[in-house]
Amino acid sequence: MNIAQPVNSKVTGVSFTFYDPSEVRRMSVKQVVNPVLLDSLGNPTKGGLYDPAMGPFTKNHLCGTCSLSYFNCPGHFGHIELPTPVVNPMMFDALYRFLQGCCPYCHKFTFNRVTAARFIAKFRLLEYGLVKEANDLDDLLPKTQSTITDPETGEVIMAIDDNHGIDSDEDMGDEAKEVVERVGQDIDGGKKAGTESSDQYIDRINRFVEKKLSTVERSTYKVTMVNDARRQLIKSLISRSRNQSCQNCRGPVPKLRRDGYLKIFREPLTRKQQAVQQSKGLSYADVLHLDMAQFVKQSKEKQQQQQKQKQKQQDELSSDDSDSESSEDEDMEES
Ligand SMILES: [Zn+2]
Ligand SMILES: [Zn+2]
Known part of the structure; x- marks a missing residue:
């Protein structure tokens, strides 16, 4: 929204969420690439955390982005490109809790x-x-x-x-x-x-x-x-969702262990669980080499198939029923 052209409207709700990487990049005025904060003369380095593009460093400097003074510049966001995906520490607890209830084979809740x-x-x-x-x-x-x-x-x-x-x-x-x-x-x-x-x-x-x-x-x-x-x-x-085996694919679910806000370890299965895992021909997906796009595509296709089947069944059912329920079925499918 352009704040220079206010819209006459009523606020009906507020929600909070996290910026995604593309939004962070769009908001950013500078990519921080330099680990050195100050040069030998004590001035901020280019591409460092004190880069003038993100706001004036001292009262005598001007902002590199908006050219306003120390007192008037609101400050601007920069960003750091991380070489590997890193979990937001604020989300780690929730992630760990949900992951403990997820199946490592079919990736559903257990x-x-x-x-x-x-x-x-x-x-x-x-x-x-x-x-x-x-x-x-x-x-x-x-x-x-x-x-x-x-x-x-x-x-x-x-x-x-x-x-x-x-x-x-x-x-x-x-x-x-x-x-x-x-x-x-x-x-x-x-x-x-x-x-x-x-x-x-x-x-x-x-x-x-x-x-x-x-x-x-x-x-x-x-x-x-x-x-x-x-x-x-x-x-x-x-x-x-804390089950020893998945109720969808019957695979044995391993225990997890965490290390601070950084790492999650998968504990080895018990001997009995290993036997079940082998007999069902299940194995863990290699997350480091997982082709996410392919995985998402596959699960989407599967979902569509299921939906088609369901629709078929419903059509058969509604042709049998003379109840008013069929109209409700239609409502449901629209959503
Ligand atoms: Zn500024
Ligand atoms: Zn499963």
Whole structure:
């Protein structure tokens, strides 16, 4: 925005974020390349940290960029090009916490996609200040009429009657939690008449969110309360992502260790975990030689394929249903 031509408008919100490298370069008046601050006469060196382009060095100097005096120059940003990527120390704690819950093979959070869908749904509701609705989502459990069976052994592992009596994710009984996790892992096997597949359940969650979001405007909510709820949610996301094996690809997840704000080490797997890793044919990606562009392209293609499949399924479903739900499906796809 050009501050010389003010726009008559009302501020509706403020958000904070970090500059990306291209923005830093555009803002910068000088690339700092010289590690020497002052020359032998005590004057600032060219390309050093005290380069006159970033502001006058003493009261007698003028600014190299705006030519104003020591008192009037606002000071200007310079930048240093780093030879290797460096993690912003402010972000390191968060990075480390999230990385501990990430799968080194499929690069997702180690919880299953149903749990992920529930977290996404809650974050979306909180984004619009819908704290109560986010809590209501805890009551939205997968439909299980009678039993869920283990897809591998065929044993009955769960038997519940209905979806009532659960207040919040923290109070959510182990039973209910397990149902959510089971349904998340249950992709083709272990399905009984009356039970919902994970896709159907995720669809139901998304429809719930769309319905709630369609009734609100974004700006009217109490910030503190929502922030508290969001903080709690992030906390529970982090604790739920601490799994010894990934619930998506079943790969064993190694422990991590950090060294200050600089390095993260991957601890070796236990012997048992190594055996699992070998039997599944999994191996770590070499991060130093990872072709990020290729990786992003691949995962995007995969996502598109999944979406196409989902659309197909939905089309089939909506042609069967004569409910009003089909219109809600369309709303959801637009977003
Ligand atoms: Zn200046
Ligand atoms: Zn995985």
